Amino acid sequence: xxxxxxxxxxxxxxxxxxxxxxxxxxxxxxxxxxxxxxxxxxxxxxxxxxxxxxxxxxxxxxxxxxxxxxxxxxxxxxxxxxxxxxxxxxxxxxxxxxxxxxxxxxxxxxxxxxxxxxxxxxxxxxxxxxxxxxxxxxxxxxxxxxxxxxxxxxxxxxxxxxxxxxxxxxxxxxxxxxxxxxxxxxxxxxxxxxxxxxxxxxxxxxxxxxxxxxxxxxxxxxxxxxxxxxxxxxxxxxxxxxxxxxxxxxxxxxxxxxxxxxxxxxxxxxxxxxxxxxxxxxxxxxxxxxxxxxxxxxxxxxxxxxxxxxxxxxxxxxxxxxxxxxxxxxxxxxxxxxxxxxxxxxxxxxxxxxxxxxxxxxxxxxxxxxxxxxxxxxxxxxxxxxxxxxxxxxxxxxxxxxxxxxxxxxxxxxxxxxxxxxxxxxxxxxxxxxxxxxxxxxxxxxxxxxxxxxxxxxxxxxxxxxxxxxxxxxxxxxxxxxxxxxxxxxxxxxxxxxxxxxxxxxxxxxxxxxxxxxxxxxxxxxxxxxxxxxxxxxxxxxxxxxxxxxxxxxxxxxxxxxxxxxxxxxxxxxxxxxxxxxxxxxxxxxxxxxxxxxxxxxxxxxxxxxxxxxxxxxxxxxxxxxxxxxxxxxxxxxxxxxxxxxxxxxxxxxxxxxxxxxxxxxxxxxxxxxxxxxxxxxxxxxxxxxxxxxxxxxxxxxxxxxxxxxxxxxxxxxxxxxxxxxxxxxxxxxxxxxxxxxxxxxxxxxxxxxxxxxxxxxxxxxxxxxxxxxxxxxxxxxxxxxxxxxxxxxxxxxxxxxxxxxxxxxxxxxxxxxxxxxxxxxxxxxxxxxxxxxxxxxxxxxxxxxxxxxxxxxxxxxxxxxxxxxxxxxxxxxxxxxxxxxxxxxxxxxxxxxxxxxxxxxxxxxxxxxxxxxxxxxxxxxxxxxxxxxx
Numbered sequence: 001x002x003x004x005x006x007x008x009x010x011x012x013x014x015x016x017x018x019x020x021x022x023x024x025x026x027x028x029x030x031x032x033x034x035x036x037x038x039x040x041x042x043x044x045x046x047x048x049x050x051x052x053x054x055x056x057x058x059x060x061x062x063x064x065x066x067x068x069x070x071x072x073x074x075x076x077x078x079x080x081x082x083x084x085x086x087x088x089x090x091x092x093x094x095x096x097x098x099x100x101x102x103x104x105x106x107x108x109x110x111x112x113x114x115x116x117x118x119x120x121x122x123x124x125x126x127x128x129x130x131x132x133x134x135x136x137x138x139x140x141x142x143x144x145x146x147x148x149x150x151x152x153x154x155x156x157x158x159x160x161x162x163x164x165x166x167x168x169x170x171x172x173x174x175x176x177x178x179x180x181x182x183x184x185x186x187x188x189x190x191x192x193x194x195x196x197x198x199x200x201x202x203x204x205x206x207x208x209x210x211x212x213x214x215x216x217x218x219x220x221x222x223x224x225x226x227x228x229x230x231x232x233x234x235x236x237x238x239x240x241x242x243x244x245x246x247x248x249x250x251x252x253x254x255x256x257x258x259x260x261x262x263x264x265x266x267x268x269x270x271x272x273x274x275x276x277x278x279x280x281x282x283x284x285x286x287x288x289x290x291x292x293x294x295x296x297x298x299x300x301x302x303x304x305x306x307x308x309x310x311x312x313x314x315x316x317x318x319x320x321x322x323x324x325x326x327x328x329x330x331x332x333x334x335x336x337x338x339x340x341x342x343x344x345x346x347x348x349x350x351x352x353x354x355x356x357x358x359x360x361x362x363x364x365x366x367x368x369x370x371x372x373x374x375x376x377x378x379x380x381x382x383x384x385x386x387x388x389x390x391x392x393x394x395x396x397x398x399x400x401x402x403x404x405x406x407x408x409x410x411x412x413x414x415x416x417x418x419x420x421x422x423x424x425x426x427x428x429x430x431x432x433x434x435x436x437x438x439x440x441x442x443x444x445x446x447x448x449x450x451x452x453x454x455x456x457x458x459x460x461x462x463x464x465x466x467x468x469x470x471x472x473x474x475x476x477x478x479x480x481x482x483x484x485x486x487x488x489x490x491x492x493x494x495x496x497x498x499x500x501x502x503x504x505x506x507x508x509x510x511x512x513x514x515x516x517x518x519x520x521x522x523x524x525x526x527x528x529x530x531x532x533x534x535x536x537x538x539x540x541x542x543x544x545x546x547x548x549x550x551x552x553x554x555x556x557x558x559x560x561x562x563x564x565x566x567x568x569x570x571x572x573x574x575x576x577x578x579x580x581x582x583x584x585x586x587x588x589x590x591x592x593x594x595x596x597x598x599x600x601x602x603x604x605x606x607x608x609x610x611x612x613x614x615x616x617x618x619x620x621x622x623x624x625x626x627x628x629x630x631x632x633x634x635x636x637x638x639x640x641x642x643x644x645x646x647x648x649x650x651x652x653x654x655x656x657x658x659x660x661x662x663x664x665x666x667x668x669x670x671x672x673x674x675x676x677x678x679x680x681x682x683x684x685x686x687x688x689x690x691x692x693x694x695x696x697x698x699x700x701x702x703x704x705x706x707x708x709x710x711x712x713x714x715x716x717x718x719x720x721x722x723x724x725x726x727x728x729x730x731x732x733x734x735x736x737x738x739x740x741x742x743x744x745x746x747x748x749x750x751x752x753x754x755x756x757x758x759x760x761x762x763x764x765x766x767x768x769x770x771x772x773x774x775x776x777x778x779x780x781x782x783x784x785x786x787x788x789x790x791x792x793x794x795x796x797x798x799x800x801x802x803x804x805x806x807x808x809x810x811x812x813x814x815x816x817x818x819x820x821x822x823x824x825x826x827x828x829x830x831x832x833x834x835x836x837x838x839x840x841x842x843x844x845x846x847x848x849x850x851x852x853x854x855x856x857x858x859x860x861x862x863x864x865x866x867x868x869x870x871x872x873x874x875x876x877x878x879x880x881x882x883x884x885x886x887x888x889x890x891x892x893x894x895x896x897x898x899x900x901x902x903x904x905x906x907x908x909x910x911x912x913x914x915x916x917x918x919x920x921x922x923x924x925x926x927x928x929x930x931x932x933x934x935x
Contacts (some may be wrong), residue, residue, distance in 0.1 A: 007031030024048040030063045030082075032056060038067025040088060046073040053081030061108060070095045071102045071133070080105040086126075087112045095128040096135045096157070103136040110143055111150070126150060126168065129157035129175070140164040146187065154197075155767070172197040172223075173767075179204045189215045194223040202228045209234040216242035216260065224248045224527075231255040238276055238300050243283075246517045248483060258297070261285060261309075265484040276300040279309040279332070282449075282514075284484055287313040292343075295320040305332035305361065307624075317343055324354035328361035330631075336365045359631065399462035406459075407591075408584040409452060412575050416460055419573060423469040440572040441469065442539065444515075444561065445551035447577025450622030453551045454480070454513065456575070461509040464547070470508055471545040477508025483517040486531040494530040502538045506546050515550035516560035536566050580622045582611035589626040598634070598650055605654045613661060632660050676739035683736075684864065685857040686729055692848050693737060696720075700746045717845055718746070719812055721834075722824035724850025727894030730824045731785065733848070738783035738820070747820060751782025757791040760804040768803040776811045780818050789823035790833035809839050853894045855883050862898040866924070871906075873924040881933050905932055 004018035005011075006028055013021075015036055018028055024047055030036070032054040043065070053063030064083040068091040071077050077100070084107060086093045093111055096102045111126045126142065129135045134157060142150070144167035152159065152168055154175040161170075161179040169186050170177065170193070177192075177199040184191050184206050191208035192199070204227075209217035217234040218225075220243045231254055234240035239260030243249055247264040251271045258275040259266060261283040268287040275297035279285050283305075291313055293302045302318055303326045305311055315338040318325055328334050341349040355363050400420075403413060419441070426436035441464065445453045458478060465476040479501065486498045502510060512518075518528035539548065550557070550571065561568040580588065586607045593600065600606045614625060621628075637656045641649060680690060700718065718741070722730040735752050742750040753775070760772045776784065786792075786808075792801035812821060823844065825833065834841045853861065859879045866873055882901065891897050909928045913921060 001025045001027065003027045003029060005029050005031060007034055019043075022047065022049055026050075027052060030054060033062045035064040035066065038065065038069075040067075042068040042070055042091065045069065045071045045077050046075055048076045050078040050080075051082065052079075055081050055106070061106065068092060068095075070097065071100045072098045074099045076100070077102045078105070079103070079107065081107070083108040083110075085110050085112060089113050089124060092124050092128045093126045095130075096133040097128075097131040099132045101134045101136075103138065104140055105138045107137070107139075108141045108143070125153040125171075127152040128155075129153070129159055130155040132156055134158040134160070136160045136162070137164050137166075138162045140166065142166045142168045144185070150186070169193060172199070177201075183207070190217065190219045192218045194219065194225065195221045197223045199223065199225045200228075201225070201230045204230045206230070206232040207234070209237060209240060214239070216240055217257075218242070219244075220247040220249060220264070221245050222247060226250045226252075227254050228252045229254060233257050233274075236275070236297055236299075238278055238297065240275075246483075246514060248487070248517075258300075259285075265482065267484055276302055276304070277311070278304045278306075279311055280304075280306040281309070282307065283309040284482055285309075285311040285313075286484055287315075290315045290317065292317045293319065295322070295325070301325060301327050303327070303334065305334055306330050308332060311335070314338065315340070317341070318353055321349070321352050322354065324356040326353070326355045326363065327358075328356070328363050329358045330627075331360035333361070334363045336363075339365045399459045399466065403456070403459045403463065406452060406455070407587050408580050409456065409577065412456060412577055415573065415575050416456075416463070419460075420463060420467060423464065423467050427468070440543075440570070441547035442571045443547070443549045443573040443575060444557060444571050445549060445575050445577060446554040446557050448553060448579055448622055450624035451577035451579065452623065453577055454511065456577075457509070457511045457549050457551065461547070465508075470547065472507025475508075477505060478511065479505035479508070480511045480513065482513050483528070486512070486518065487527045494527045495534045498531045498534040499538065502535065502542075502546065505548075506542065509547045509549060511549045511551065514552045516552045516556035519560045519563055532564055532567060536570065539570050582615045585614045585622070585626050586610050588623055589630055592627065592630050593652070596634075598637075598652055601651055601653045606652075606657055609657050609661060629660065633657060636660055676736050676743055679739070680733070680736045683729060683732065684860045685853050686733070686850060689729075689733060689848050689850055692846075693733070693740070696737075696846060697740055697744065697746075700741065701744055717816060717843065718820040719816075719844045720820070720822045720846040720848060721830065721844050722822055722848050722850065723827050723830050725826060725852055725894055727896030727899075728850035728852065729895060730850055731787065733850075734783065734785045734822050734824070737822075741783070741820065747782055748818070749781035751779065752785065753779040753782065754785045754787060756787050757801060757804075760786070760792065761800050768800045769807045772804040772807040773811070776808065776815075776819070779821075780815060783820045783822060785822045785824065788825050788829075790825045790829040793833065793836055805837055805840065809843065812843050855886055858882060858886060858894070858898050861895055862902055865899065865902055870922050871924055872922050874926060874929065877926060877929050878924075881929050884933060901932070905929070908932065 002022065004013045004022060004026065006013050006015050006018055007030070009031070012031060015028070015030075022028060026047075027050045029052045053061060056062050061081055061083050063081060064085055066085050066087075068086055068088075069084065070092070079102065082104075084093050089111065093109055094102075094104070109126055127135070129152075135154075137160070140161070141164065142152075150168040152166065152170045154170075154172040154177065156174050158176045159170070159172070159178070161177075161182045161184075163180070164182045166182065166184045167186065168184075169190055170184055171190075172194050174196045175198075177194070177197060179199075179201045181203045182205075184204070186208040189208070191206050206217055209215050214237075216237070216239045218232055218241045220241070222245045225248070227250065229252070232241055233255075234257045238258050240257035241249065242260045242262075243264035243266065244262045245264070249259075249261075249264070249266045251266065251268045253270050255272045255274060257273075259273065259277050261277075261279045263281045263283060265284045266279075266286070268285070268291055269289040271287070271289075271291055273291065273293045275295065277285065277293065278300075293316065295302045295318060301322070301324055302320075303311065303316075305328045307330045309332040311333075312335045316336050317340045319342050321341075326334065339350060339353070341353065355365075357363055403416065406413075419439075422437065422439050426439060429436050443460075445457065447453055461470070461478050462476060464470050470476070481501055485501055486494065488494045488497045518531050535548065538546070548571075550560075550567075552560070554576070561571070589610055590600070590603070590606070610626070610629065613629070633652065633656060636659050637652050640646075640653075640656060680693060683690070720737075722734060724730055731754065738747070738752045739750065741747045755775055759775055760768065762768045762771045792804050808821065811819070821844075823830070823840070827849075859882050862882055863873070863875060863878065882898070885901060886897070889897065893900075905924060905928060908931050909924050912918075912925065912928060
């Protein structure tokens with residue numbers, strides 16, 4: 001190992017010479033006070049070396065590297081005692097790529113020319129880790145930049161932070177983050193943002209978020225997070241930690257301002273919640289220890305559960321009395337063993353705690369029930385057999401009849417009948433002394449939410465139990481589990497936890513909902529695979545003693561089975577739960593209303609309205625969709641009955657149904673009091689386009705009316721091309737077209753999303769498809785306008801934009817009735833673009849050509865803008881000036897050109913007004929126009 005002393009002395013090396021001369025294992029030592037300026041070039045480190053600064057006697061950093069540093073090509077680099085600074089925002093201050101490892105110790109990292117939040121310029125993160133690389137930050141500091149964009153971005157990499165203070169966003173995608181004894185703060189957005197990642201935070205403080213824009217301090221999407229002795233702070237906000245899309249969070253001995261859990265799981269142990277907990281959309285919250293909820297948010301209840309969520313807690317302590325403290329709705333469940341007030345068993349106070357259940361929500365507090373039994377001296381018989389109490393299920397009198405009564409599910413019912421017939425066939429063979437056929441009961445349930453998977457699982461179990469097909473013939477055992485029931489956050493504990501659950505289900509059925517969440521292939525620590533391996537071994541060792549049903553969404557489950565071939569080979573029965581048809585949804589809705597003793601004024605009106613809305617909806621939640629609609633309908637009904645002081649508490653009128661579907665109908669677009677057609681007619685020029693739009697809408701309307709009458713339609717695509725020079729009104733017409741389609745109920749939402757290449761294309765392989773797909777999904781139900789679409793393939797076949805085009809093509813085909821995509825651009829460039837992408841032209845039959853404006857139309861547009869702002873001008877002279885300037889200009893930007901000319905004219909006028917001190921602020925004088933003529 002050689003050591004190079006870098007400095008300005010005669011016996012010291014210049015940095016560039018030492019850097020070129022050094023070899024793997026060497027050390028470059030910077031003399032105290034030496035600064036290195038890289039200019040606009042990038043220092044690429046592709047050797048296994050160390051760079052060491054020399055601190056002063058107070059251990060303060062004295063060396064600065066000004067510029068961009070990149071670690072590449074699989075090397076291992078150590079850098080210490082350095083201030084990294086860059087003023088050019090066109091690159092990363094420090095980047096690690098190409099399967100490399102870098103350790104930065106006692107460093108400061110700062111970008112001195114950050115963009116402001118809200119800027120549309122390209123934004124490079126200060127620190128980047130990608131390409132399966134690792135960055136270790138030890139005693140690192142990134143200064144606070146209020147109102148400015150700052151970020152550490154980790155993509156397919158690993159970031160380890162120790163004893164550091166980072167005033168920046170830490171963002172990870174398909175990566176691993178660990179932080180120990182550190183602080184991460186950012187106040188204008190997320191402090192931590194995780195997607196498909198794994199994070200461990202220990203003795204760490206997270207603070208930030210943006211309450212106004214509803215950005216949580218910690219955002220967790222499809223990720224696993226373990227927090228030990230960690231505090232996350234964001235006051236007066238309900239989602240300090242926000243989990244979405246099957247994420248998992250384990251909390252141990254920490255303080256969290258608030259938790260918002262959406263389709264995710266939270267496991268808490270000895271946790272202090274400063275404000276509130278929210279669980280919605282099939283979320284699961286578990287605590288086998290103490291949860292203390294301080295309730296320091298006056299606008300929020302302490303615990304809120306909604307939409308089939310479950311919170312199971314051993315001990316909950318509340319610290320205030322409000323109305324209500326706890327709200328559980330829409331078939332959610334809260335189970336608490338012990339409930340205390342202010343850490344005491346003050347039953348007078350505990351009984352004042354307000355609990356609200358509605359729409360099928362349920363709350364059970366064991367300690368309150370025990371108190372009621374003690375106070376009534378009703379002890380009864382006590383049983384030690386908790387197994388029977390928890391998992392033995394009462395069997396219906398006729399589960400087959402209940403299955404047959406379920407609406408739809410024709411293919412599922414047929415598969416169940418095949419399974420039952422095989423059971424009966426084997427019974428008869430055994431009775432005749434013959435060997436039974438091998439008949440595996442393990443099954444996979446595939447389908448969108450709300451298609452009845454859990455209901456059918458129970459019924460199929462009851463049917464098999466009645467037919468003697470399950471191992472336990474004495475009692476029907478049905479255990480429902482999810483990811484959190486199987487996976488432990490402790491290494492080695494998952495197998496034990498999974499095995500215990502399998503033993504409880506032995507002899508009966510184990511139903512694993514959202515089983516695909518066990519697949520943690522993107523995480524470096526794959527506890528899910530440990531659970532899968534345990535299940536596989538148990539299935540082999542206890543082949544005929546248990547039935548396991550794996551359930552989840554179709555696409556995710558198919559991927560899950562493909563990545564686990566051992567599991568796929570052991571699961572013989574596949575049940576595909578198809579989405580309900582419009583007629584089936586109507587039938588479900590009518591049955592719900594009938595069960596609640598409501599009647600419809602006009603059943604046909606309900607049927608047509610609901611069926612049309614469901615078939616136009618992009619929401620694939622099936623029965624959940626109609627339940628939610630009926631809830632809205634009954635709220636409208638109740639409001640009308642009370643306002644009218646009516647005695648008819650049962651009849652739902654057509655007007656109630658219409659009001660539900662028209663709520664917010666015209667609230668989301670500018671000029672809502674003006675018909676969109678009128679706005680189109682008022683536009684100057686573009687007569688050919690206006691005619692095309694009218695024809696386009698007529699065809700779309702005709703198809704809708706034919707569909708409403710149940711007639712067959714020829715396939716008609718709404719996707720369109722807008723071709724024309726700049727300033728010809730392409731974006732304006734696209735917005736108006738969206739308004740018209742919405743007013744005519746041809747599209748579901750009045751949603752107009754405008755994007756360009758930068759919104760769709762990422763800088764790394766594989767990322768563009770993800771980025772494009774997110775944009776496309778956000779536009780579902782409305783209009784997506786892609787401006788300058790030809791720029792998507794500006795660099796030929798190797799352009800990442802081609803990845804975006806492929807994604808757009810597929811999305812167009814899969815969602816042709818749920819989105820309108822408009823590709824816009826200049827005539828020549830778009831023609832070349834379409835030649836390169838024949839698949840696009842065949843899928844976009846509607847072509848709108850925006851011609852250049854004539855000089856008379858240019859003048860009209862200019863006068864219209866001036867009149868709009870109250871300016872007065874000599875129209876004849878103005879026309880002459882505009883015509884002369886336009887004739888001499890080679891700028892074909894049409895409406896944009898005249899706007900620019902008007903701005904110049906107003907500047908000339910404003911200079912005259914300032915110099916003459918006149919009170920007339922509206923009149924554009926002849927001399928102003930003459931100055932424009934002479935320019």
